[in-house]
Amino acid sequence: MSNPTYPPNAELAANAHVNAEKYEEMYAASIADPDAFWGEHGKRLDWIKPYTKVKNTSFEPGNISIKWYEDGTLNVAANCIDRHLETRGDQTAIIFEPDDPEEGAQHITYKQLHTSVCKMANVLEELGVRKGDRVILYLPMIPEAAYAMLACARIGAIHSIVFAGFSPDALAARVNGCDAKVLITADEAPRGGRKTPLKSNADEALLHCKDTVKCLVVKRTGGQTTWIDGRDFDYNEMAMEANDFHQPAEMNAEDPLFILYTSGSTGQPKGVVHCSGGYLVYAAMTQEITFDYQEGDIYWCTADVGWVTGHSYIVYGPLANGATTLMFEGTPTYPDAGRFWAVCEKHKVNQFYTAPTAIRALMGQGTEFVEKYDLSDLKVLGTVGEPINPEAWNWYNDVVGKGNCPIVDTWWQTETGGHMMTPLPGAHATKPGSAMKPFFGVKPVVLEPTSGEEISTYPTEGVLCIADSWPSQMRTVWGDHERFEKTYFADYKGYYFAGDGCRRDEDGDYWITGRVDDVINVSGHRMGTAEVESALVAHRDVAEAAVVGYPHEIKGQGIYCYVTLMNGVEPTEELRKELRTWVRTEIGPIAAPDLIQWAPGLPKTRSGKIMRRILRKIAENDYGSLGDTSTLAEPAVVDDLIENRMNK
Ligand code: WTA
DSSP states (O other), X not given: OOOOOBOOOHHHXXXXXXXXXXXXXXXXXXXXOHHHHHHHHGGGSOOSBOOSOOEEEEEETTEEEEEESTTOEEOHHHHHTGXXXXXXXXXXXXXXXXXXXXXXOEEEEHHHHHHHHXXXXXXXXXXXXXXXXXXXXXXXXXXXXXXXXXXXXXXTOEEEEOOTTSOHHHHHHHHHHTTOSEEEEESOEEETTEEXXXXXXXXXXXXXXXXXXXXXXXXXXXXXXXXXXXXXXXXXXXXXXXXXXXXXXXXXXXXXXXXXXXXXXXXXXXXXXXXXXXXXXXXXXXXXXXXXXXXXXXXXXXXXXXXXXXXXXXXXXXXXXXXXXXXXXXXXXXXXXXXXXXHHHHHTOSEEEEOHXXXXXXXXXXXXXXXXXXXXXXXXXXXXXXXXXXXXXXXXXXXXXXXXXXXXXXXXXXXXXXXXXXXXXXXXXXXXXXXXXXXXXXXXXXXXXXXXXXXXXXXXXXXXXXSSOOTTOOOEETTOHHHHHHHHHSSSXXXXXXXXXXXXXXXXXXXXXXXXXXXXXXXXXXXXXXHHHHHHHTSTTEEEEEEEEEEETTTEEEEEEEEEEOTTOOOOHHHHHHHHHHHHHHTOGXXXXXXXXXXXXXXXXXXXXXXXXXXXXXXXXXXXXXXXXXXXXXXXXXXXXXXXXXXX
């Protein structure tokens, strides 16, 4: 069956940064001679000491090493702020739209951003933060989150943001994981009309951290917090006193900019490390080209800075380009399901970037919430985080974009730092659900999963790998280079293995089919099933647990848990509730199980390995195609699981 195809928008294509012809030419050049291509495009940044080397990378087993622009020096914050002051000091850098629409938006100019970031940098230095030190951010989506990121970059400190929806335990693990010197938080995080008590979560987390960790507290709501003198510091008071000038540090291109913890298929989250030079070149270039951002445009990415999308496409990419970027503190449905569109109208948003899960949730509320608002300023729509189903794509295209706004379906990952595959709005036709084409410098390959052989024909399907490095590739796992190599380069030698499956259609366009490992994607949030399992088995009544994803109408995937209780423990509704709350407390609300099935036994091989394939099928209600179960130690457990499945 051929797919419906939407040609690129001709009006937009006429003035786009990249049209069809230019894409072909630039893509070919980027693959033919990466040094020349990226040597040229690295010049979009201001370097203190210009680089003379561009690419120095190896995917060779035992010697995984990734360096870009390795002898250049720069400061990321100076690139995002200082260099714009002369030409656009009075232009709005950040529009802040608070959770409560009554509170009113703030417009922060590049000059004001400069002052606030300098002050924050001086405050952090007063607390002892130096080049190379780690700083944890646990903040609402407020301008201070961007100030803190850029202040770290200015000093040369490495920030690691922990999404405000994570629990005190998860926060403590990250503070300890990177041995942070300072934790920056706020009193409370307002979201969707509710408040998360960030400071009290931080207090709880810090009980499990070294007592030298200092806590810098931003005032957001003015809500009551407890205070420990000598450990807690009042940001607003200190910033008033702080000098509003700060000299940015000279950093090597390969000095780490940030660590971001993300879930994998095994063990606890790992600290993905991104460095200064290559990351910023790529984040800036993709922000400009993927969204066709033009001078004066208002650009809005609805992500949270707790995720990589917020790093690259709310803060670093747009600000490096001198763009106006909108930061939204709230949720799509507060005060009602028209909030996104109200904000688009109010700020005359030109590029809008969100996740399929949000689109699906809003679709269900009816079109009147969209039609109430004037969305005529929209030019380009984007999606990210999970495969978008054609129904959601069509709704986005017809109801939001009125058939006039190309949709860029951007496939990428925390590890890749920036867009890897996406249609470009002035260059490519789009197909609902397809990420279409690689960005410049990206060499996707489809491998046969078992043999690891490259499949060069199409149409075809297999695992998605990338054959060579690109500038914003993660450099290592914080403190564990071996894990980096094992996770991404061991299964398919000589390639970066993304963890996703993909299809290449008859036209050579790419379709991401979802994760092929034990990572699930819940409302666009990436979750390791192993993390949820280890939270469950930490409960005194749980003997064993296996967690899989299952199709969920709004969330994309839901969390399905098979739980074996300790001998003699009664499986009650109450216990089910308790386990849900337990996982919320251990990891955070985003990890709360959707369905919990009591499993007297789990299907295992004779060597004791849990057969997740079978559990996935049962959770998907697709037990007709279980495959061969005869190798199981106890085939009968499968019948019981099917009989009592939750997803009927
Ligand atoms: C999935 C988010 C299909 C994919 C930037 C990937 C997608 C994981 C898309 C990374 C897309 C992201 N189409 N799937 N456009 N974008 N994914 O690290 O499975 O939070 O491996 O980065 O999300 O999630 P992460």
